[in-house]
Amino acid sequence: MLRGALKTVGSRSQCGVEQLISALRGVSSSSQQLSGSGRTHASSCTDGDPPKILITGGLGQLGVGLASLLRRRFGKNNVILSDIRKPPNHIYHSGPFIFSDILDSKNLRELIVNNNISWLVHYSAVLSAVGENNVALAKEVNITGLHNILDIATEHGLRVFVPSTIGAFGPSSPRDPTPDLCVQRPRTIYGVSKVHAELMGEYYHYRYGLDFRCLRYPGIISADSQPGGGTTDYAVQIFHAAVKSGHFECNLRSDTQLPMMYIDDCVRATLEFLEAPADTLVSRTYNINAMSFTPQDLTQEIQKVLPDLRVTYNVDPVRQAIADGWPMALEDSAARRDWGWKHEYDLPELVQTMLTHITPGNQVAQAN
Ligand SMILES: NC(=O)c1ccc[n+]([C@@H]2O[C@H](COP(=O)([O-])OP(=O)(O)OC[C@H]3O[C@@H](n4cnc5c(N)ncnc54)[C@H](O)[C@@H]3O)[C@@H](O)[C@H]2O)c1
Numbered sequence: 001m002l003r004g005a006l007k008t009v010g011s012r013s014q015c016g017v018e019q020l021i022s023a024l025r026g027v028s029s030s031s032q033q034l035s036g037s038g039r040t041h042a043s044s045c046t047d048g049d050p051p052k053i054l055i056t057g058g059l060g061q062l063g064v065g066l067a068s069l070l071r072r073r074f075g076k077n078n079v080i081l082s083d084i085r086k087p088p089n090h091i092y093h094s095g096p097f098i099f100s101d102i103l104d105s106k107n108l109r110e111l112i113v114n115n116n117i118s119w120l121v122h123y124s125a126v127l128s129a130v131g132e133n134n135v136a137l138a139k140e141v142n143i144t145g146l147h148n149i150l151d152i153a154t155e156h157g158l159r160v161f162v163p164s165t166i167g168a169f170g171p172s173s174p175r176d177p178t179p180d181l182c183v184q185r186p187r188t189i190y191g192v193s194k195v196h197a198e199l200m201g202e203y204y205h206y207r208y209g210l211d212f213r214c215l216r217y218p219g220i221i222s223a224d225s226q227p228g229g230g231t232t233d234y235a236v237q238i239f240h241a242a243v244k245s246g247h248f249e250c251n252l253r254s255d256t257q258l259p260m261m262y263i264d265d266c267v268r269a270t271l272e273f274l275e276a277p278a279d280t281l282v283s284r285t286y287n288i289n290a291m292s293f294t295p296q297d298l299t300q301e302i303q304k305v306l307p308d309l310r311v312t313y314n315v316d317p318v319r320q321a322i323a324d325g326w327p328m329a330l331e332d333s334a335a336r337r338d339w340g341w342k343h344e345y346d347l348p349e350l351v352q353t354m355l356t357h358i359t360p361g362n363q364v365a366q367a368n
C-alpha cells in the first residue's frame with residue numbers, strides 16, 4: 001500500500017497525499033476523512049528531542065535573524081537555513097546551510113527526509129512590489145511553491161509555519177484597526193497568494209490534520225538585513241540614508257500610515273507561536289501588531305537624534321496604491337489572549353535601536 005501511495009504522490013495528486021497519509025499512519029482512508037476537530041497528527045518532534053528545523057528562503061530579510069534565535073533555543077545544528085542563492089561567508093559559517101528550491105519538490109522531500117526535519121518555516125516568497133512587476137514569478141513561487149510545501153509537510157507530519165502579511169487585506173477591509181476575520185480582497189498578486197496560503201493551510205489542517213501555523217506580519221524593520229522588494233521597504237532604507245548622507249527620498253506619501261514591527265519582536269513572536277501548545281490555538285492564522293506610523297512620524301522621531309535629516313518625496317504610484325489599500329493598524333487581541341503575544345518595541349525604541357546598530361563605523365552587515 002505504501003509503495004502505491006508513494007507512486008500516486010509522485011504525480012502530485014491530492015488523492016495521493018491522502019493515500020500516503022493513510023499508509024504512513026496505518027489507518028483506513030475513511031477513518032481520516034474530514035477530521036473536523038482539526039486535531040493535528042504526527043508529533044512535531046520526538047519526545048524530549050529538540051525539533052529539527054528547515055527554513056526556506058532563509059537568505060531574505062528575516063531568515064537569518066530567525067535562524068539565529070532558533071539556534072540559540074534549539075542548538076546550532078538543529079536549524080538549517082536554505083535558499084536558492086549563495087550565502088555570504090559569515091552566514092555560511094554560522095550554521096548549517098543547504099541549497100533548496102521550493103519549486104523542486106523532489107529535492108525538498110529528500111532534504112526533509114535526509115535531515116529528519118520536524119518543523120518547516122516557509123519564508124520563500126516574492127514580495128508585494130516585486131510581485132507586481134513579475135506576476136508570473138510571484139504565482140510560481142508564492143502559489144506553486146506553497147503547494148509543494150503543504151503537500152510535503154503533510155506527508156511527513158511536519159509542523160509548518162507560513163507567514164502572511166498586512167498585504168493579505170485590501171481596500172474593502174476595515175483598515176484601522178483590521179481584525180483577524182474580515183473581508184479580504186487584496187489587489188496585489190502577493191496579497192492574493194497570501195490569502196490563498198492562509199486558506200490552503202487551514203484547509204490542510206482541518207482536512208488532513210496538518211499542524212499549520214500562520215502569523216500576519218506587519219512591515220518588518222531590521223538593521224542588519226535588507227528588505228526584499230516590498231511596499232514597507234522605505235522604513236528600513238530611511239535609517240541607512242539618514243546615517244550615510246542625511247538625505248532620504250521616500251517613495252510613499254508623508255501621511256501613509258502602515259503597521260510596522262522591529263525584527264526582534266517578529267522573530268520572537270514566530271518562536272513563541274511555533275512553541276505554543278496546539279490546544280491553546282483557537283485559530284491557525286493570527287494578526288500580530290506592534291506600532292503604526294507614517295513616513296512623517298518616522299522622520300520626526302529620527303530627527304530627534306539626527307536633526308539634520310532631510311526627507312523629500314518622490315511617490316512611486318505602484319507602491320502608493322498598494323499601501324493605500326493596506327491596514328493602518330492590525331487588531332491582535334486574539335494572539336495576545338491565546339498564546340501570550342506582547343510586543344516590546346514601539347517607535348522610540350525602534351529608532352534608538354536601529355540608529356545604534358547603524359553607526360558609521362558599523363554599516364549594515366549585508367546579511368542578504
Ligand atoms: N519582510 C517583511 O516586511 C514581511 C512582512 C510580512 C510578511 N513577510 C513574509 O515573510 C517571509 C520572509 O520575508 P523576507 O522579507 O525575508 O523576504 P525576502 O524577499 O527578503 O526573501 C525571500 C527569499 O526567498 C528566496 N526565494 C525566492 N524564490 C525561491 C525559490 N524558488 N526557492 C527557494 N527560495 C526562494 C529568495 O532568494 C529570498 O532570499 C515571506 O513569506 C514574506 O511574505 C515579510
Ligand SMILES: C[C@@H](O)[C@H](N)C(=O)O
Nearest residue numbers: 127128165230231232
Ligand atoms: C508588508 C510585507 O509583506 C512586505 N514588507 C511588503 O511590503 O511587501
